[in-house]
Amino acid sequence: MERPVLWIHAEALGPANPALQAHPGQPALFVFEPGLLAGDAGPISLQRIVFLYECLLELPVTIRQGDGAEEVLAFAARHRADGVVTSAWVDPQLGEIAAGVAASLPLQVLEPEPFVVLPQPVDLRRFSRYWKLAGPRLRPDRAETDTFS
């Protein structure tokens, strides 16, 4: 991918966004989609929109309203891009937009630094089971031990 555009989504609105870090200066886009953040529970309140907007003003990103995948593809076409770079997401709604983009253009997904790396599969039935695995890997004394092991 030589001339990508960047798709910035609502889970990575900071300067540490891996796509912005990897491709500084490349055209980047954020789209306010209908149903953004709350899906069927929406529409989200104005205070949530203002908060997102204030985050977006700090980033080098074009802001638009409309259908997510359509807007990303149209933005890519305007910039004669040969692909789209974004960061990993959790919200399945973002996954649908990503699939719509990937159907027409190469899509590269960059992973942010994980909070904790756990052996798979992780038992998530209760937090206590997760913490039994995660706690020892997160406590600072463990981190120090790792440094010298």
Next chain:
Amino acid sequence: MTAPAPLPDPTASDQPSATDLAGMPLGWPGHSGDLPRRFPGREALVQELAARFPEASGGASPIRGGSKPALAGLEALDPVRYASSRNHLDGAVSGLSPYIRHGVVSLAQVRDLVQQRMTGGPEPVSEKLLQELAWRDYWQRLWVRLGDGLWENLEPLKTGHPEAAYAPGLPGDIDQGRTGLACIDAFARQLIEHGWLHNHARMWLAAYVVHWRRVRWQAGARWFLRHLLDGDPASNNLSWQWVASSFSSKPYVFNRANLERFGAGRHCPGCPAAAACPFEASYEALQAQLFAAPQGEAN
């Protein structure tokens, strides 16, 4: 040789003023339909967005977006004070949740800082704050695994009531802050005006909606999601399920003593319902009143 660039005209309208709210400049041309990135001030930004998003209710939160307030919150993090006071409405909570939810700061960034501050002094420091970050990671992992299954009961309710006993929609007096209960109405107003609530207030409000008013947790979860700046279906819905008892071994309830102890003493004095407070009872009495099935130990 090219002519020197003209000096900027200080009276030109595109020069930022002291109150100007200008986005970072873009290195590519704009296009018709792009949303504006410069406003005379915050009020103008809010007006513009209200016009562009007519379906969105309310105004602006006093909590601002962007990395500056997020970094100030990071700087103020104190694992010791957090551990000793976090359950109190006036406790030293971080207020970072909206910034973490939207990746303004990453969970890994906060983790590094907390770990650093846990090892700074001679005494061992509580890991409560680290654990609180882990809760978010845990919720996110469950979201990946469950997808939209987050909107369904993960386990049967332990209240003894059938699902059909719960109303599908949120009663109007709750989201309008007109229940007549000073605490509940204050929490509802804070949710709508600030987009943020202390975790304990979220639990009290959720317990009131689900157990005292017998409303389906999904109705409350949708209400929170529309307003909370940190709202995401994982931490939100699973916490509602924890209160409701579809993701815990028993329903969560509170009583007046609990609210007075942790509520900074600001709700009960002057409450119009103080003489007939629905929360004024022992846990045993409340469980007998609210649930049809025998419950485990009091919360």
